[in-house]
Amino acid sequence: MDFDMLGLAPRLVAKLSELGLTDPTPIQKQAIPHAMNGRDVMGLAQTGTGKTAAFGLPMLDALLKNGSKPAAKSARALILAPTRELAKQIADNLSAFSEGTHLKTVLVVGGAGIVGQMRRLEKGTSILVATPGRLIDLLDRGAVRLDMTEFLVLDEADQMLDLGFIHALRKIAPLLPKERQTMLFSATMPKQMAELAESFLTNAIRVQVNPPGQAADKxxxxxxxxxxxxxxxxxxxxxxxxxxxxxxxxxxxxxxxxxxxxxxxxxxxxxxxxxxxxxxxxxxxxxxxxxxxxxxxxxxxxxxxxxxxxxxxxxxxxxxxxxxxxxxxxxxxxxxxxxxxxxxxxxxxxxxxxxxxxxxxxxxxxxxxxxxxxxxxxxEEKPKPRGGRGGPRRHGGGQKPGNTASKPPRHKRRRKPAGARNAA
Structure with missing residues (x-):
């Protein structure tokens, strides 16, 4: 199977060929047909298996077929990623896939000037790639709206949970239209993922290439x-x-x-x-x-x-x-x-x-x-037990069992001469 057989737009297939991409990876073979049929997709695959193309290509295909212009401050597609580096990588890949088309991709992440990002969003964008924290900042400033978003992707969703983005995701979810296509991709399946999937996905189909947590064979x-x-x-x-x-x-x-x-x-x-x-x-x-x-x-x-x-x-x-x-x-x-x-x-x-x-x-x-x-x-280096340097404190203020005499406070005890101490 090659990309042409998946039913992608000819211009996308031609661009992939220019980039040296001709054979879909296993996750792409499984996810792309379902996504092109409009299904919500939960994809489980390790890093390095081609997940960006698995969600990006069917999304770009749909955006090209429906050539409507984005409204001011809106994004037709939203992709959320946990780190700045991953978000930039996704944006670069999508820009390469869609080069020569009318589709515009905007990247918004922390650590970069927010004013410039607000300006780039004023006329709207086809695709918005964002980290959750910076997206919340832009939403709070009224710089972007999500009520017209047709496609949503959560990439590396398990790391978003690890980094504590669950509260940001809960805040973003109600701002999205219910009628949309959602894809969630992850390398592992922590328990909290079920709550995330329930909040964002509808009747999703699950595709999986390597069991979650399994390292690549090579x-x-x-x-x-x-x-x-x-x-x-x-x-x-x-x-x-x-x-x-x-x-x-x-x-x-x-x-x-x-x-x-x-x-x-x-x-x-x-x-x-x-x-x-x-x-x-x-x-x-x-x-x-x-x-x-x-x-x-x-x-x-x-x-x-x-x-x-x-x-x-x-x-x-x-x-x-x-x-x-x-x-x-x-x-x-x-x-x-x-x-x-x-x-x-x-x-x-x-x-x-x-x-x-x-x-x-x-x-x-x-x-x-x-x-x-x-x-x-x-x-193994273990933390020392509480109650003193030598171990847990004994009951009775440090007295040995059966010893009824209390020791004098440390500062009142008489010190032995050096010679006696050395002899001891």
């Missing part, structure tokens, strides 16, 4: 059980083995990843960092340089876990394991894109064993061990 995974103090040394040693290949390194905190990027730069690596403390311009430049091969290593927090679609990424390192086990799947999904092979390497310290067990539970199997051994429960 990703070779491994884990190093290593003490936290020597993680950086091991990472440098591993990266040194493939300096000319592109690698993504994921960690938990903004400050930690900024520090790590400086440490790697000091060792001569070509590296950039993206995290929440970087401006949107800095993040865009870092991804652009990484995509063009000007930098070989990109250090990131989960803010970018689903916003980077770069086929050349060969290695993904989990320098720190994610707190949410499903995010491990999203992170390593940055490699093995477009059918290529990839390597996913995790570094697990003692205090991360609980996270590792949760990840392996989601994967439904153990990750092969490259070095070290799984930390035993006694080796």
């Amino acid at each position: 990703i070779e995974q491994s884990v190093h059980y290593v003490a936290k103090a020597v993680k950086t040394d091991l990472l440098i040693e591993l990266l040194d083995g493939h300096r000319d290949e592109m690698a993504l390194v994921f960690g938990r905190t903004k400050h930690g990843m900024e520090k790590l990027s400086r440490q790697l730069a000091a060792k001569g690596f070509s590296v950039a960092a993206i995290h929440g403390n970087k401006s949107q311009g800095q993040r865009d430049r870092a991804i652009k340089d990484f995509r063009e091969g000007k930098t070989k290593i990109l250090v990131a927090t989960d803010v970018a876990a689903r916003g980077i679609d770069i086929p050349g990424v060969r290695y993904v390192y989990n320098y720190e394991l994610p707190n949410v086990p499903e995010n491990y799947v999203h992170r390593i999904g940055r490699t093995a894109r477009a059918g290529a092979d990839g390597m996913a390497v995790a570094l697990c310290a003692p205090d991360e064993m609980g996270d590792m067990r949760d990840i392996e539970k989601v994967l439904k199997g153990p990750i092969p061990v490259a070095s070290g051994r799984p930390w035993a429960p006694s080796e």
